[in-house]
Amino acid sequence: MTSSSADDRPDAELVAAFQHGDEQAFTTIVERYKHRLLRLALSVVRNDDDALDVLQDALVKAYHGLRAFRQSSTLYTWLYRIVMNHAIDYVRRRPQVVIESTSELLHDLPDTTPSVRPDRELMNAELRERIFAAVDKLPPKHRQVIILRELEGMSYKDIAAVVGCSEGTVMSRLFYARERLRQALEPYLKYGQ
Numbered sequence: 001m002t003s004s005s006a007d008d009r010p011d012a013e014l015v016a017a018f019q020h021g022d023e024q025a026f027t028t029i030v031e032r033y034k035h036r037l038l039r040l041a042l043s044v045v046r047n048d049d050d051a052l053d054v055l056q057d058a059l060v061k062a063y064h065g066l067r068a069f070r071q072s073s074t075l076y077t078w079l080y081r082i083v084m085n086h087a088i089d090y091v092r093r094r095p096q097v098v099i100e101s102t103s104e105l106l107h108d109l110p111d112t113t114p115s116v117r118p119d120r121e122l123m124n125a126e127l128r129e130r131i132f133a134a135v136d137k138l139p140p141k142h143r144q145v146i147i148l149r150e151l152e153g154m155s156y157k158d159i160a161a162v163v164g165c166s167e168g169t170v171m172s173r174l175f176y177a178r179e180r181l182r183q184a185l186e187p188y189l190k191y192g193q
Contacts (some may be wrong), residue, residue, distance in 0.1 A: 014026075138180055142176055
């Protein structure tokens with residue numbers, strides 16, 4: 001079997017293959033999702049090295065748990081939940097490590113937009129900083145659902161599976177988070193228009 005055919009198999013087939021002893025199937029799963037899962041870990045722990053540690057630990061847990069995975073949720077949702085739980089546990093165990101705010105993290109991000117007008121670039125940077133600061137101020141449960149929905153594009157059903165609550169609770173938390181963000185950003189957005 002070639003690695004390219006393994007890469008094309010649906011998640012359900014990869015899970016079944018792994019459960020029947022195909023170790024390469026797990027490698028394919030990791031390759032398929034590692035970048036998204038690392039981005040998730042980084043969004044929680046805010047440090048590249050710590051995010052890699054969290055991801056590694058989560059993948060070890062996933063490896064051992066995948067034999068019992070019954071596919072009642074999507075594979076990605078299951079993996080996402082494992083990584084999110086590990087990242088949250090990491091932050092709880094080592095709160096002194098995670099001292100950066102999102103606005104401080106922005107200074108490390110490369111600006112990939114072409115520089116057309118310095119005043120526009122400054123306004124965009126300021127808006128990004130305000131958005132991230134407003135997201136940082138949300139309670140953790142509301143911050144989590146806004147990240148899952150707006151950054152990861154997950155469905156309400158998948159978010160509910162990740163955070164372990166009903167879809168109605170997800171909708172309620174999203175409403176609250178969006179309302180708080182709107183209130184926090186409204187003066188700036190009106191000024192910028």
